[in-house]
Amino acid sequence: MATERNDIEEALNRRYEAGFVTDIETEYLPPGLSEDVIRQLSAKKHEPQWMTDWRLEAYRHWLTMPVPEWAKLKIGPIDFQSISYYAAPKARPKSLDEVDPKLLETYDKLGVPLHERAKLAGVAVDAVFDSVSVGTTFRKELAAAGVIFCSMSEAIQEHPELVRKYLGSVVPVADNYFAALNCAVFSDGSFVFIPKGVRCPMELSTYFRINAMNTGQFERTLIVAEEGSYVSYLEGCTAPQRDENQLHAAVVELVALDDAQIKYSTVQNWYPGDENGIGGIYNFVTKRGDCRGARSKISWTQVETGSAITWKYPSCVLRGDDSSGEFYSVALTHHAQQADTGTKMIHLGRNTKSKIISKGISAGRGQNTYRGLVKVEKGAEGARNYTQCDSLLIGKKCGAHTFPYIEVKHPSAIVEHEATTSKISDDQLFYCRSRGLGEEDAVSMIVDGFCKQVFKELPMEFAVEAKKLLEVSLEGAVG
Amino acid sequence: MSAPLLQSLEQGFAGLPPAAVQAAQLGEVRRASLAAALGDGLPGARAERWRHTSLRALERRTFSPLAAADESLVAGLARQIADTAPAGADEMPAWLQTLRQLSAQRVPRLVFVNGTFAPALSQLHGLPAEVRFEPLSQALADPARDPRELEFLARRFNAADETFARLNAAFALDGLLLRVPAGVQCAQPVALVMLGAAAEGDRALHLRHLVEVGEGASLDLREYQFAATAQANLCNSLVHVHLRRGARLEHLRVQAEDADAVLLARTDAVLAGEADYGRTDLELGAVLSRHELNVSLQGSGARLRSNGVLLADGRRHLDTRLGVDHAARDTACELTWRGLGAGRGRAVFHGGILIRAGADGTSAQLSNKNLLLSPHAEIDTQPVLEIHADEVKASHGATVGQLDPAALFYLRSRGVPEAQARRQLTEAFCRIVLDDLADTALREQIDALLAQRLAGVGA
Numbered sequence A: 001m002a003t004e005r006n007d008i009e010e011a012l013n014r015r016y017e018a019g020f021v022t023d024i025e026t027e028y029l030p031p032g033l034s035e036d037v038i039r040q041l042s043a044k045k046h047e048p049q050w051m052t053d054w055r056l057e058a059y060r061h062w063l064t065m066p067v068p069e070w071a072k073l074k075i076g077p078i079d080f081q082s083i084s085y086y087a088a089p090k091a092r093p094k095s096l097d098e099v100d101p102k103l104l105e106t107y108d109k110l111g112v113p114l115h116e117r118a119k120l121a122g123v124a125v126d127a128v129f130d131s132v133s134v135g136t137t138f139r140k141e142l143a144a145a146g147v148i149f150c151s152m153s154e155a156i157q158e159h160p161e162l163v164r165k166y167l168g169s170v171v172p173v174a175d176n177y178f179a180a181l182n183c184a185v186f187s188d189g190s191f192v193f194i195p196k197g198v199r200c201p202m203e204l205s206t207y208f209r210i211n212a213m214n215t216g217q218f219e220r221t222l223i224v225a226e227e228g229s230y231v232s233y234l235e236g237c238t239a240p241q242r243d244e245n246q247l248h249a250a251v252v253e254l255v256a257l258d259d260a261q262i263k264y265s266t267v268q269n270w271y272p273g274d275e276n277g278i279g280g281i282y283n284f285v286t287k288r289g290d291c292r293g294a295r296s297k298i299s300w301t302q303v304e305t306g307s308a309i310t311w312k313y314p315s316c317v318l319r320g321d322d323s324s325g326e327f328y329s330v331a332l333t334h335h336a337q338q339a340d341t342g343t344k345m346i347h348l349g350r351n352t353k354s355k356i357i358s359k360g361i362s363a364g365r366g367q368n369t370y371r372g373l374v375k376v377e378k379g380a381e382g383a384r385n386y387t388q389c390d391s392l393l394i395g396k397k398c399g400a401h402t403f404p405y406i407e408v409k410h411p412s413a414i415v416e417h418e419a420t421t422s423k424i425s426d427d428q429l430f431y432c433r434s435r436g437l438g439e440e441d442a443v444s445m446i447v448d449g450f451c452k453q454v455f456k457e458l459p460m461e462f463a464v465e466a467k468k469l470l471e472v473s474l475e476g477a478v479g
Numbered sequence B: 001m002s003a004p005l006l007q008s009l010e011q012g013f014a015g016l017p018p019a020a021v022q023a024a025q026l027g028e029v030r031r032a033s034l035a036a037a038l039g040d041g042l043p044g045a046r047a048e049r050w051r052h053t054s055l056r057a058l059e060r061r062t063f064s065p066l067a068a069a070d071e072s073l074v075a076g077l078a079r080q081i082a083d084t085a086p087a088g089a090d091e092m093p094a095w096l097q098t099l100r101q102l103s104a105q106r107v108p109r110l111v112f113v114n115g116t117f118a119p120a121l122s123q124l125h126g127l128p129a130e131v132r133f134e135p136l137s138q139a140l141a142d143p144a145r146d147p148r149e150l151e152f153l154a155r156r157f158n159a160a161d162e163t164f165a166r167l168n169a170a171f172a173l174d175g176l177l178l179r180v181p182a183g184v185q186c187a188q189p190v191a192l193v194m195l196g197a198a199a200e201g202d203r204a205l206h207l208r209h210l211v212e213v214g215e216g217a218s219l220d221l222r223e224y225q226f227a228a229t230a231q232a233n234l235c236n237s238l239v240h241v242h243l244r245r246g247a248r249l250e251h252l253r254v255q256a257e258d259a260d261a262v263l264l265a266r267t268d269a270v271l272a273g274e275a276d277y278g279r280t281d282l283e284l285g286a287v288l289s290r291h292e293l294n295v296s297l298q299g300s301g302a303r304l305r306s307n308g309v310l311l312a313d314g315r316r317h318l319d320t321r322l323g324v325d326h327a328a329r330d331t332a333c334e335l336t337w338r339g340l341g342a343g344r345g346r347a348v349f350h351g352g353i354l355i356r357a358g359a360d361g362t363s364a365q366l367s368n369k370n371l372l373l374s375p376h377a378e379i380d381t382q383p384v385l386e387i388h389a390d391e392v393k394a395s396h397g398a399t400v401g402q403l404d405p406a407a408l409f410y411l412r413s414r415g416v417p418e419a420q421a422r423r424q425l426t427e428a429f430c431r432i433v434l435d436d437l438a439d440t441a442l443r444e445q446i447d448a449l450l451a452q453r454l455a456g457v458g459a
Helices: A002-014 A035-044 A049-064 A101-109 A139-144 A152-158 A160-166 A177-185 A426-434 A439-455 A460-473 B004-014 B018-025 B027-040 B071-082 B094-104 B136-141 B147-154 B163-171 B405-413 B418-434 B440-457
Strands: A026-028 A087-089 A123-129 A132-136 A148-151 A190-194 A203-209 A220-225 A230-238 A245-248 A251-256 A261-268 A280-291 A297-304 A309-312 A315-318 A324-333 A338-341 A344-347 A353-363 A367-376 A384-394 A399-408 A414-423 B109-113 B132-135 B176-180 B190-196 B203-213 B218-227 B234-243 B248-256 B262-271 B276-283 B288-297 B303-312 B317-326 B332-341 B346-355 B363-372 B378-387 B393-401
Touching: A035 A049, A035 A177, A049 A177, A123 A148, A132 A148, A139 A148, A148 A152, A152 A160, A152 A190, A152 A220, A160 A190, A160 A220, A177 A251, A177 A280, A190 A203, A190 A230, A220 A230, A220 A261, A230 A460, A251 A261, A251 A297, A261 A280, A261 A460, A280 A297, A280 A324, A297 A309, A297 A338, A297 A439, A297 A460, A315 A324, A315 A353, A324 A338, A324 A367, A324 A439, A324 A460, A344 A353, A353 A367, A353 A399, A353 A439, A367 A384, A367 A414, A384 A399, A384 A439, A384 B378, A399 A414, A399 B393, A414 B378, A426 A439, A439 A460, B004 B027, B004 B163, B004 B203, B018 B027, B018 B136, B018 B147, B027 B163, B071 B094, B071 B109, B094 B190, B094 B218, B094 B248, B094 B440, B109 B132, B132 B136, B136 B147, B136 B176, B136 B203, B163 B203, B163 B234, B163 B262, B176 B218, B190 B203, B190 B234, B203 B218, B203 B248, B218 B234, B234 B248, B234 B276, B248 B440, B262 B303, B276 B288, B276 B317, B276 B418, B276 B440, B288 B303, B288 B332, B303 B317, B303 B346, B303 B418, B303 B440, B317 B332, B332 B346, B332 B378, B332 B418, B346 B363, B346 B393, B363 B378, B363 B418, B378 B393, B405 B418, B418 B440
Parallel strands: A123 A203, A190 A220, A203 A230, A220 A251, A230 A261, A245 A280, A251 A280, A261 A297, A280 A309, A280 A315, A297 A324, A309 A338, A315 A344, A324 A353, A338 A367, A344 A367, A353 A384, A367 A399, A384 A414, B109 B190, B176 B203, B190 B218, B203 B234, B218 B248, B234 B262, B248 B276, B262 B288, B276 B303, B288 B317, B303 B332, B317 B346, B332 B363, B346 B378, B363 B393
Antiparallel strands: A026 A087, A123 A132, A148 A190, A399 B378, A414 B393, B132 B176
């Protein structure tokens, strides 16, 4: 009996492995939001005046904006005054060797290689803990190739000309409610600059961790790929298990110049809340890539398994002639999770191409919405889009919704959209069961097959992680 | 400061005959509906359901209501129909051709000229005796009438963007009342014809129709919207369709209004178990035509088939918005729509399918294909699935593209001139929506009408 109970408990805990809290001395700004808080935040980070002004402008604009209500989401009211907009570990390391061992342990537990042995993994990591970046690995090696990979705070200090040139050029200050809030209060994030003709020698990765209570995380990522360069970038996120909802409002901007390629992969595993929908992260993210140059390419791949609410539309503005955009997504909602996610493909240049593959899985009482826009503007001769949205329903109380918008203004465009909704059929299950598979294994195998088109776009380590995450997230979905 | 459109209607309301407004104790409903429409105003650019159809040009125009029929106009039209002097069928306008055919085939029909019942053009007999078939104005004028019969007129429209339904509830004094009792099979089709004509200034015409098909009964309804003469009226029509258990309705709607006319149409259909609703819609005319087709499948086994084509050439803006609500088990819908954008036209299509929790065994399918033929035309399409049940089969597909170059090449290699090859392919592209019309004679008529219109598109 005792062992059985332990097994059950273990299984329960396994559901959200990243749910622990690291006990570390943290410095906060008191909760609340005002111009003074923003000035304080900016001062803490020793930012130049233009940055402070930029933040204040965003804040003033944010105050005038209504909270968006168009998404198919039930969002409780958010009290922006009860959130602390800055939380950072007290001990600030000079180099990775000085990083608080507890912090390193945290990332170890999460399976993120921060230390030297990370070399084995061959991935350069920027780790963001609450509001600040705690360390970026492989900087020297990257610098030798001319690649800049550092935290956004450092970039503002060390490469102000680049930051000023590109920050806010893809997602303008007043773009939307949560982006404006992010502009005002973002605390850190990653900055990547790949110079002309350079193929980034390793995968770059950022790991976001929310640890402190009553805080929001507002990070800002900017990736610039100059002419003919290539970079693959991975993003992972986790947070401890708590009863309150925490806000995560990030902005990611990508700029690809002529012939440049950016591949951006996300495995999002913020704390999803418990079975009853208590707690979890509100994940309101604005991600947009600008294919500014001819023949440039931006590819988004996302696996969204976490968060109580996901509101996220990684988009591509296909400005350059012959540029292309891709969006591959798996979004899973279980228990009381809600997701409203999709993409926008804006075709402006000639012969631009885009491809959208979206796989939504709903289980429990989860609500999963695909919302996408494919827009072909007047000048976009020869534009081509293919969209496929599939939804898988597991259980009686979940929902799967599809809201695609197609707007075409050029007669040479070809736009195709297909969507299907189905459930795991009893026949499929029966077949697997008759081959000796347990019900949960059978389901996870079928789900894995359903998601294959997306997983194959992920870098290998991420694909394995994503698969594992889906399995864990779906536990208890059947039967 | 409300828009000139609404101001002009508010003034017009004051001029309606008080007895007609008050009839069937509807005065209060009419006033409240008008107040609600004026209070919320026209849907703005941010109203999601009007995202692709702007009312900014319309709201600056003014329209006055028309309370009485123009006798001499109707007499003139009647003479044209009766005049059987052989005219080249090709040159005959569609309205005349259709009315002559209806009259020759003795099809029971109600004809409304500028929103008012025109007895001289209509035929009330020819249906089984139990069927109630009359103009709404007649029922409203009859004080002995059981008010429950007109209950549908008392419906309130609560959403802020239902401006035109509210205006209809306030203004409509005429329309079609058609009730087929249980078990009655109507062998003859029934026609509803709305004719617009020039009438001293731009007029706002409001019509409200009720079509009720009883348990196990069946009906073939043809709804036509034509212009007898060039006009720039606003016609706002609202059709209620009630299908009882096992009822069957085949509904054809042809909209070939004048190129300057504005149309706001809405059809609300409610289907009980095993009811079968088949629709074919042709949107061929008007400068602005918006049709909201809401079908609620309330009983298990209810089925909807809806086919349609939007022909947006010239400077036409055609907007069709489907909302299919699967509220019961084993319901089915099959939606096949085609859109064409040519000239400076714009075709807007929204295909919403909602499957409620518990509506297991539902099957829903939508196909929306569009041809974009001109650099100044635009196609906006939005197929939507909202699914809250898991034992369902639901899919939708939408495309926007051009004629297949391989098919064009094939026809040309067979000696078909390019223009003709294009026309043939375009016709074939649209014709699929007529496939489900069971009446061959009718299908040929409609096919000819479509071909005639497509010839003018110059694809």
